[in-house]
Amino acid sequence: MNKKVAIVFILTLAALGYLTYYSFGPSSTTHIGPQVNPESLKPTQTTAVAQNNETLKVYHNKDIAENFYAISIPQSWQIQYSTSRAGEYDFNFTGGTAKVELMDVPDNSTLELFVLSQEEPRLKTWLAGYKRIDYQKLNINSNDAYQLVYLSDINGVRYESIRTYVTGPDQAAVITFSLMQTRVASLKNTFDLVTNSFSWENK
Numbered sequence: 001m002n003k004k005v006a007i008v009f010i011l012t013l014a015a016l017g018y019l020t021y022y023s024f025g026p027s028s029t030t031h032i033g034p035q036v037n038p039e040s041l042k043p044t045q046t047t048a049v050a051q052n053n054e055t056l057k058v059y060h061n062k063d064i065a066e067n068f069y070a071i072s073i074p075q076s077w078q079i080q081y082s083t084s085r086a087g088e089y090d091f092n093f094t095g096g097t098a099k100v101e102l103m104d105v106p107d108n109s110t111l112e113l114f115v116l117s118q119e120e121p122r123l124k125t126w127l128a129g130y131k132r133i134d135y136q137k138l139n140i141n142s143n144d145a146y147q148l149v150y151l152s153d154i155n156g157v158r159y160e161s162i163r164t165y166v167t168g169p170d171q172a173a174v175i176t177f178s179l180m181q182t183r184v185a186s187l188k189n190t191f192d193l194v195t196n197s198f199s200w201e202n203k
Contacts, residue, residue, distance in 0.1 A: 035086035037062045046075060054190060060201065063087045066170040067102055072197035074190060087171075096179025096187075098194070102171040111167050112137070115146050119165075129153035133160075141199045143167050151181060160184045164195050173198060 043057035056072040059079075063086035073079075073091055077098065080090035087102040105114045124130045127150075134149035145166040152159050160181040166173040175198060177191050 035063060041079065043073075047072065049193065054193065056193070056197070058197075059089065061087060061089070061100075062201075064102065064171075066202060067168060067173075068201040069100075069168075069173060070197075070199050070201055071100055071175070071194065073098070073194060093187075095183050096177060098178075099174075099176045100198075101174050101176075102168075103165070103174050105172050111144070111165055111172050112146050115148060115165050120148060123148075123150065123152075127152035129158075138164065140164075140166055140196060143200065147195075162191055162195075166198055168200055169202065173200075 040059065040061045040063050043059055045058050047056045047058065048054075049056060055075040057075050058070055058072045060068070060070045062068050067087055071089070073089075074093065077091045077093045080092060085101065089098075089100045091098040105111050109117075120132070129152050131151045132148065133151060134147070136147050138145040138147055143166050145164055147162065147164045149160065149162050152161065158181045159178055161176060161178040162184075164175045166175070175195050177187075177194075179187065
């Protein structure tokens with residue numbers, strides 16, 4: 001076999017091995033990969049909340065060690081199984097979307113500093129018509145949290161997003177609700193209920 005042909009053959013095999021490893025191996029981010037625990041996608045119980053006229057289903061995310069968490073979502077919300085990252089949920093509700101995800105924070109920063117110096121500038125660059133309308137510090141089940149509320153334009157429609165960052169034992173959690181600004185008032189109590197239900201399960 002010609003030396004050049006042999007080198008090309010070896011490089012091709014190496015490239016195929018690399019592609020297979022990152023597509024289907026431990027580093028895979030698809031739902032069929034080992035990082036996403038099928039149990040994370042099954043609600044474990046339902047709870048009726050009379051004051052909000054809501055029935056909540058509880059999800060326990062067990063995808064990433066040291067970052068297990070629980071969150072309660074209205075039963076009417078639809079989970080999106082196309083979610084591609086471990087530790088993440090996507091939900092649809094009438095007129096809007098919700099997302100729960102994990103986020104790395106550099107060791108040389110605090111969560112609040114990271115939100116204000118990195119996250120908000122990123123949102124300003126990424127979103128058309130970005131405008132902050134509120135920012136506050138919260139306490140969610142004994143965890144410091146920071147809530148950023150902002151407006152943006154999507155196809156000429158004004159949207160409001162409520163993004164809450166919760167400190168955690170390893171990564172931070174980020175809970176986001178996005179919907180048309182005109183619908184926020186009617187759903188604010190539900191959003192508060194979901195956000196305040198968040199808890200770390202291995203803290």
